[in-house]
Amino acid sequence: MKISIERSVLLKAVAQAQSVVERRNTIPILANVLIEAEGDSVTFRATDLDIEVVDRAPAMVDRAGATTVAATTLHEIVRKLPDGALVTVVSDPATGRLTVESGRTTFSLATLPKEDFPVMATSEYASNFSAPAPLLRRLFDKSKFAISTEETRYYLNGVYMHVADGEDGKVLRCVATDGHRLARIDADLPDGAAEMPGVIVPRKTVGELRKLLEDDEAEIAVSVSETKVRFATPEITLTSKVIDGTFPDYSRVIPQGNTRRLEVDASEFAQAVDRVATVSSERSRAVKLQLGDDKLTLSVNAPDSGAAEEELAVAYGDERLEIGFNAKYLLEIASQVDRENAVFMFNSSGDPTLMREGNDLSAVYVVMPMRV
Template sequence: MKITIERAALLRSLGHVQSVVERRNTIPILSNVMLRAENGELSLTATDMDLEIVESVPADIARPGSATAPAHTLYDIARKLPDGSQVELDSTGDMLTLRSGRSQFKLGTLPVDDYPAMSGGDMGHRFSLSAADLKALIDRTRFAISTEETRYYLNGIFLHASTARGAGGETPVLRAVATDGHRLARVEMPLPEGAAGIPGVIIPRKAVLEVRKLLDEAADRIEVQLSDTKVRFAFDAITLTSKLIDGTFPDYERVIPTGNDKVLEVDPRLFAGAVDRVATISTEKSRAVKLSLDRGVLTLSASSPEAGSATEELEVVYDAPALEIGFNSRYLLDITQQIEGEGARFTMADAGSPTLVRDVADASALYVLMPMRV
C-alpha cells in the first residue's frame, strides 16, 4: 500500500476511529487501526470487538493495499504534523513508513488477516432520523445511564417503539429510556418511517457516547439499522456498528408515578443556580439538599457537621399543603439541565415517593427522581 493524503483529512478520520481503541489491550491487534486503500479512498477501521467504526476518506493511491498500525501512535503523529502538510503512507512487509516534509516515522504493523471483522450480516430493520432528533434522544437520557456493572442491563439506553396517549388519541413514538435506579429519563419523538416493527434494544453506553461525538459533525440524516444483537449508525462516510446489551430492560412504566398531587412550578435556571449554591455545604457523600415547600415559597437547605449550613429562598408556583422532601443535588442538577423551557414542573406525593419532573413547554420528555432522607 502506498498513498498520499492531506494531513487534515487523515487527522479528522483518525480522531473519529481511534477513540474506540482501548489504551490498554491484552490482544495486540486491537491496539491497531486497519488502513485499506482502494478506489481512490483510504478506509480506516477500529474495533474493540464490541464496537466498530469504519470511515472512508479521499486519498491519492499510488499502490492499493492494506495494513494495520498502532492507532494512538498514528493519531499522535498526525496531530503533531504541521497544518496543510501532505502525508505519505507506505507499507512494505511488516513496516509502515509515514513521511511528511522532512519527517519520517517507521511503525511496526501486524498481519491484516488477524484483524477482527464485525460489520457483516443483515440487520433486518432500517429507518432514518435527523441528526438533531438523535442528538436530543441521547443528550436528554444519557445522564441517567447506570455505571453499576452488576446491573449490566441498565448500562445503556433502551430504544423501542411505543405509543403515547394525548388529546388526539394514541400516536406511535420512538422512545429512549435510561435509568440507574435513582433517576429515570424517558424521551420520545414521532416514530420514524420503517421503525414500527423494531425490537426493543439496549444500546451500550460506549456506543452511545461515540455516536454522540460523531453527531456534532454529521450530515442531516442518520440511517439506523437494527437486529436482535447489533445496531448500526451510518452517515456521511462513517459507519458505526455495535453489539447490543444482551439483557432485559426492566418495566420502567411501573416506576412512573401517576397519583402525585402536589405541583411545584419553578424557573429551571434560577432553581439550578440555587441548588448548586446550597449544595456547596452538603456532605460529599450524600450531596443531600432539602426542599421545604409552602404556598408560593421554596426554601432550599443543606447542612453538614464539618461545613455548617446554607439556605436559599425562591418564589415559586405552589399552593398545595406544606411539604419537606430531600434529593441528591447532583441528580437534581442533571435533570434541570435538560429542561430548555422557562418552567420546570415537579409533581410530588410525599417525602418518600418518586417525584415526576417535566418541562412545562415540552411534553416529549419525562424524568423520575427518587427522594432521599435528609
C-alpha cells in the same frame, strides 16, 4: 500501499477510530487500526470486538493496499503535525513498517498483518430506517445521564431504544435508569421504524455515537437486529453489539398520581442547587427542598463543614412539603431542560418525583427522594 491525505481529514478519521480502541487489552491487534486504501478513498477500521467503527476519507491513492498500525500512536503523530500539512503514508510489506511523512518529519511504525484483524460479522437487520441527526441526538443526550454504571445490573448499562405508545400514537423512545433516577424521551417515529425490535444500546456506544450526530444536516441510516445496531453516515459507520438482557418495565416506576405542582425557572433552580451544595464535601449530600406558598427554600446542612440556604420565587399553591434529593441527581436533571421552566410533580416526601419541561410530555424524568 501509498496514500497522500490532508492532515485535518486524517486526524478526524483516526480520532474516531482510536477512541473505540481499548487502552488495555491482551490481544495486540485490537490496539491497531486497519487502514485500507483503494480507488480515491481510504478507510480506517477499529474495534474492541463489541463496537466497530469504519471511517472513510478522501485521499490520493498512488498504490492500493492495506495494513494495521497502533491507533493511539498514529493519532498522536497526526495530532502533532502542523495544520494544513499534507501527509504521505506508505506501507512496505517487505519490512513490515509503515512510514508517515509530512514536510521534513518522518516516522516509521511497526505494523501487524491485516489478515489478523477481526472484522465484525455482518448480520441481517430486522429494521432499517433513517432519522435526522438532531432527533437521535436529543433522544440519547437527554437520557444518557441516567445510565447505570453498576456492572452487576448489566441490563441497565445502556439506553433502551424501542417503539412505544405515546400521547398521539407510536413514538421512538429512549429510556435509561439506574434505580435512583430515570429519563424517558420520545420523538416522532421515523418512517420504516415501526417494526424495530427494542434494543439496549451500551454506554460506550452511546458515547461514540455522539460524534456522528454533531452535524445538524446529517441523515443517519439506522439498522437494528436482535443482537446488533448500526448507525451510518456517508463517511462513518458505527456497528455495535447490543446488551443481551431484558430492560425492566420502567412504566411502573413513573408516578401517575402526583398532584403537587411546582413550576420554577430551570436555570435559576440549577444554579441555586449548585450554590447550596458547595458547602458539602460529599457529592451525594442531600439538598432539602421546603415548599410553601409560591416559595421554595433550598438548604444543605453538612455538620462537618457548614450549612447553606437559598430562597427562590416559584409557582406553587399546594400544601407545604419538605423533601430531600441527591444534589448531583437534581443538577443533572435540571440541566436537561431546554425550555425556560421546569415542572416538578410531587406526591409525598417518600415517593418518587416527576419532572418535565413545561407542558412538554415528550421528556419525562423521575428522581427518587432521600431522607433529610
